[in-house]
Amino acid sequence: MKTNFAVKRTIKLGVLCLFFVQIGWSQPSDQEQLKNIYDAALTKGKSYDWLNYLSNQIGGRLSGSIQAQQAVNYTKQELDSLGLDRVWLQPVMVPKWVRGIPEFAYFETSPGVTTNVPLTALGGSVATPPNGVKSEIVEVKGLDELAVLGASKIKGKIVFYNRPMDPTLINTFAAYSGCVDQRYAGAMEAAKYGAIGIIVRSMNLRLDDYPHTGSMSYGDLPEDKRIPAAAISTNAAELLSATLQLDPKTKFFFKQNCKLFPDVESYNVIGEIKGSTHPDEIIVVGGHLDSWDLGDGSHDDGAGCVQSMEVLQLFKQIGYKPKRTIRVVLFMNEENGLRGGNEYAKVAMEKNENHIFGLESDAGGFTPRGFSFDGPDSSFEKIMGWKDLFEPYLVHLFEKGGSGADIGPLKNERITLAGLRPDSQRYFDYHHAENDTFEQVNKRELELGAATMASLVYLVDTHGLNP
Known part of the structure; x- marks a missing residue:
């Protein structure tokens, strides 16, 4: 009886070991995880609904305006609803310029x-x-x-x-x-x-x-x-x-x-998922929450803000737990002062935070074509190794160049900065004009951009940027 019990116990342990080994083997590959991200963005995304509210319920969000403050309140509320580890407002003084009558x-x-x-x-x-x-x-x-x-x-x-x-x-x-x-x-x-x-x-x-x-x-x-x-x-x-x-x-x-008034207080809106393995290594993704007062700023840069928020939402949706801290920042005052980007970098330096990667979307909500990168050659070479993963999604452009105005103040000799590069042929038809409105944004193109951003952030988080 004892022998039979020992045999049965050994068999059960072997089955359990095989089960856990199989679980290990079943972890998604990079190709599978990117597919999960794109599928979730195209079927369970929130970016288009968020943009609809920003554009049609709030409208143009010029720094220092009531609408800018409404946008701060709304996006903080939506980030709170995602169940992130932390959401907060970072104060920043911004200019207040008012257009007046037409x-x-x-x-x-x-x-x-x-x-x-x-x-x-x-x-x-x-x-x-x-x-x-x-x-x-x-x-x-x-x-x-x-x-x-x-x-x-x-x-x-x-x-x-x-x-x-x-x-x-x-x-x-x-x-x-x-x-x-x-x-x-x-x-x-x-x-x-x-x-x-x-x-x-x-x-x-x-x-x-x-x-x-x-x-x-x-x-x-x-x-x-x-x-x-x-x-x-x-x-x-x-x-x-x-x-x-x-x-x-x-x-x-x-x-x-028009008239220029004294500076007023506004905020960068920030939310993050804390890293499970390297919490002190920060990956930041963002856009600028302010816009000009003509139109409703859907392409510039409501699209970039909701795409950045969507990165965290997609990770929650697919159950991905980042190794590093992933932080979304909705910057205030890119259009007429860059106060938000400068303040974020200043506070990061004061706290001695270790930002390893920054990604910004500020080129409209059009079909994503790729990224431009600014950083060490070794990091760029590693990123180039991921290019084939994006080609099934018709994302082919990986080049050295600029990144984004708001993340620019973070630049140092170690960090890699990147900018999402959508198709640019129609962007300046709407840029800073009355026709930059919600109906000019295609839902599918917006969602593809969010998925492309989330995919790159996933790869940087999973593999790091060291050679």
Whole structure:
């Protein structure tokens, strides 16, 4: 009897050992785990519903506005509902610029003969005098041409910056970078030559009637030297330029009522899942919660925020327990100050936190094409070894380059930073404009972007970035 009992016990132990070995073997491979992530994003994702609320119930979320605070409250509430290990608000002082009543503009070819044009104040601009600004126009293609003309040709006039985005550049962000200096520094430079105002061609490859706003700076110009700055639509820029060729004496009028107030307190919204093995190694994923006040900021950057939140939601959905701490950060004030990104990096440094990887989504909610990376060559080589895992999802672009504005302040010699790179051909049709609205976002494309981000975060967490 004792012998039979011992035999049976041995058999049971052997079965149990075999069972546990089989359990070990059944852990998902990287291919299987990516499939789980994409399946969950496309069938059980929350990103589209979150974006719907941000866009349609809250709307544009300019730093310092009531809507920005509503977005802080809403996203914190949603992160709380995911059952994360920790959710908190990180205070940050942000600028408060208010547009005021709608702007108005026209050009005049002869007394009483006017053509109205779509125009919007640039973010941070001063107002025009109460009765507006009216003067002859000087058209230039950029800051260099402005300097060549000098004060004799510019004083007392309105400068019209009309350098378009380069249509031959397939990378539309490169085309944007090639002409955005006229928007950012145009007023500061024109004021030095005595201009009384500037208008800028919108940063947009498409010809349409939407003026695109964006940040601008006066540098160290004293307040009494600052001149109003606005953008006109691309169609208006084409028409105005053609009119000036026929009649160089054409005059331009615009009126805007914007105002800059003292800084106010706002917040970065942060949530995290604590790592099970290496909790002190932090992987951060995020987007910026603020947007411009035109439209509702669905692509820029509501999409990036909900995709970043979705990374944690997907890990919860598939039951994945990270080895490292995964932290989502919804940054405040990327559009007109980068205060949120700078504050997050400052606090991280003060706490001596060890960030090993950062991923940002701030290029719209379009179909994901890949990533760009900024970090050590050894980390990039390891990441390149994962490229084949993404090709079944038509994600092929893995290149060295920039990452994201908000995670940029975290950069050091050790960390690897990355930016999600969706298809960029339509992004600047909506960027900073009234038509950046929820209906312009495709649900499936948004979800694919979230899954692509979660997949990369999973691989970094699972395998690390050391050679």
